[in-house]
Every structure is written in structure tokens, then in C-alpha cells.
Amino acid sequence: MSAWRQAGLNYINYSNIAAKILRRSLKPELRTEALRRDDSHVRITPWTDGRPAHLKSKAA
Amino acid sequence: MLGRFAPGVCTQVTMGVNQQQNRNMATLKAISMRLKSVKNIQKITQSMKMVSAAKYTRAERDLRAARPYGEGAVQFYEKAEVTAPEDEPKQLYIAMTSDRGLCGAVHTGVSKVIRNRLMEPGAENIKVICVGDKSRSILQRLYGKHIISVANEIGRLPPTFLDAAKIANAIMTSGYDFGSGKIIFNKFKSVVSYTQSDLPLFSQKSIENAPKLAVYDSLDSDVLQSYMEFSLASMLFYALKEGACSEQSSRMTAMDNASKNAGEMIEKLTLTFNRTRQAVITRELIEIISGAAALE
Structure with missing residues (x-):
């Protein structure tokens, strides 16, 4: 097991963290474009x- | 107390005045007001069309890049001949819509597919995840008990992989153990057409039992689990992109039609406006002339 x-x-969490680090370590001219995909x-x-779960717990 | 009752009285009075005006020739003002409002509506729909045309070109470009994600995942299921397990009746349906309306039948189409499925027997084993407020508002009244999760804030900006990852995470952590499922989304065909389509979802167990899994080399359950998680996210991403593209293209056509209809209305209204104006002028002339004739 890893x-x-x-x-x-x-x-998914694991690869998203990896992607985030990769985007941050890009060259500045590529980074701005890549960071746009990061939100x-x-x-x-x-x-x-x-009904929404949080509303229900409030009512109860 | 008086303040509370006053509005009702007021509307009654103004209604009476309007009726009186309609009977006389004073409709000129009413027509011009109507004309102005229709013109404004046309301006709005025209600019909405322009906006969605711009968004559509971007969405289509994005979609071309996102297609391999979805197709790759589907290919895997087909090659391995994964089938839904018969001993696990629990199913999960994901409705891919967005928060925004005024785009034809994209949202109702997706919701209708799910509604039809929920009307069939065996519906008690089906749970639904609504992506986008539109499918939620359509399904919540009759099938609210089937909804286990709702994702919104979709459609304002182009979907990102992170969005898909969040939804995938929510599905995996929802604690709902489904045997199989479907992602229902609008598949983009061309600028003027889209169809409701679906992507399959399977549990890990059904994949491990797939008859032709052996065509893939060196798979252990750990790799398989990681791949399953990734393929869920990438299929959601692909469905989001397809949905966004169909939505924008459909909004474009809807707004184009709306502008065209407004144009027709404007034509008719201008005609009646001019006619009424002419009638008013003629009547006034007659009054003046006959008045002058009576004085002689």
C-alpha cells in the first residue's frame, strides 16, 4: 500500500496535490495560464x- | 392597517383607468411603452447571444481536449467487458446540468431521463446526485427522497478538473455503496444539436469480476482502486465539458430565436402604433373641421 x-x-487528492505543485513550479510565462485552471x-x-442535510439538522 | 390595504385598492383603480383608456384612443402611449420594453428585451437577448457565442467557442475548444479523458475510461470498461453485478441492485444516477437557465431544453432533457428511470419498478434502489441547481429544482419536488447530494455553482465559469475532482470526492465519501450507475449528460453533436447520453459507473467489485480483465497486465487491487478513482473524476470532467458545450450552443440558438421573435413583435407593434397615431390625427382633423363648419 502506498x-x-x-x-x-x-x-484524486493525491494527484491534485501533485498537479498543484507542478503548476507552481512552471516557468512564469506558462504559470499564469496554468494557475487559471487551478481553481x-x-x-x-x-x-x-x-432536503439539504444541514437545514434538517437545524430544524430538528 | 390602512397601509396594508391600500395597494389592493390602488391596483383596482389603475385597472379601471387602463380599461377606460383602452376604450378611447389613448392607447398610443400604452403601445409606445410596450414597444420600448420589447426593444429592450431584444437588446438583452441579442447581447446574451453574443456572450454565449463567445463562451461556446471556448467550450468547444475545451471539449476537444477533454474528450480523450472520457473515451479512455469508457474504452476500459468495454475492453474488460465489465457488467453490472446482479446481486447488487443499488444504483447511482448523476444528473449533469448547470445552475443557469434560458438555454432551451438541455436541463429538462437530462432530468426527464432520470425521471423516467425513477418511475420504473425498482426505483427504490436508485439514488441521484444532482450536479447543477436546475436538475435539483426539477427533481426535488417529486423525487427529493432519491437525492443524496447536490452540487451547485456550475455554469458561471468553464468547468475545471478540480470541479470534477470535488464531485468525485463527494461521491466516494457519500457512503453510498452502489453496484453500478450512470452519468446522464448532454452529448454535444453540433452547434444545433445535442442528445442525452450516459457514461457507465461500476463498483470496484464488479470490475474485479469482469471476464476479460486479464487483457490488462499487472493489475492488483491497489492499482485498480487508484484507476477507478481517477476514471470517475475524468468521466465526470468529460461529462461536465460536454454539458457546458451543449448548454452554450443551445443558449445561443434559444437567444437567437428570442431575438427573432422580439423583432417580429416590434414590427407588428410599430405597425399598430403608426396606425393608431394616424387614426388619432384623422379624428382630431375631423373634429376641428366639423367644428369650424358648424360655426359658419
């Missing part, structure tokens, strides 16, 4: 019984 999996990461705005809300 060390990163033992540390509780899955492959994410998605927000994820878990749902239970037809």
Missing part, C-alpha cells in the same frame, strides 16, 4: 429525505 493512501488520501467553485451539499 504511503499517501495510508495517510488517508485517495488517488474550483463547486459547492456540494449532502441531502437527506428530500
